[in-house]
Amino acid sequence: MTRILMVCLGNICRSPLAEGILKSKLDPSKFEVDSAGTSGFHEDELPDQRSIEVANKNGLDITDQRSRKFLKEDLKFFDYIFVMDTSNYEDVIALVETDEEKNKVSLILDKIFPGESQSVPDPYHNSIDGFNQVYDMLEESCTVIAKELEKS
Numbered sequence: 001m002t003r004i005l006m007v008c009l010g011n012i013c014r015s016p017l018a019e020g021i022l023k024s025k026l027d028p029s030k031f032e033v034d035s036a037g038t039s040g041f042h043e044d045e046l047p048d049q050r051s052i053e054v055a056n057k058n059g060l061d062i063t064d065q066r067s068r069k070f071l072k073e074d075l076k077f078f079d080y081i082f083v084m085d086t087s088n089y090e091d092v093i094a095l096v097e098t099d100e101e102k103n104k105v106s107l108i109l110d111k112i113f114p115g116e117s118q119s120v121p122d123p124y125h126n127s128i129d130g131f132n133q134v135y136d137m138l139e140e141s142c143t144v145i146a147k148e149l150e151k152s
């Protein structure tokens with residue numbers, strides 16, 4: 001089993017979409033996909049209504065997800081940890097204990113813009129347009145991730 005974790009700040013807007021999208025592209029008997037937030041502000045909450053809506057529009061149901069805080073142990077359990085922005089990257093890297101753990105962590109947009117350190121913008125204070133844009137970026141990155149994982 002290969003385990004992949006998607007991480008953002010609240011685990012209600014971006015990483016639930018990333019989890020739903022990647023899950024839809026991988027065989028669940030071989031890959032486990034989860035998501036978490038660095039803050040824990042929204043512990044046990046459903047994804048944001050706007051993320052649920054954008055997911056639905058694209059044929060995905062993400063309402064089985066509940067927000068949870070990112071834990072230090074996640075660095076041991078998961079094989080790949082994709083963060084949405086540079087601030088999430090710093091927060092996760094601050095908990096790393098070994099080079100092996102550090103090497104698991106990367107910005108999700110590095111998959112489509114290698115070496116540019118681009119962030120998925122936080123859509124929380126934005127309109128539904130912001131969520132649609134986030135969806136498109138995540139869809140593109142997850143397509144690359146799924147292709148690479150299936151080859152590995």
Ligand code: 4NP
Nearest residue numbers: 008009010011012013014124
């Ligand atoms: P997310 O978006 O990190 O993509 O889930 C946010 C959700 C909530 C907050 C910030 C970002 N907040 O400050 O409550």
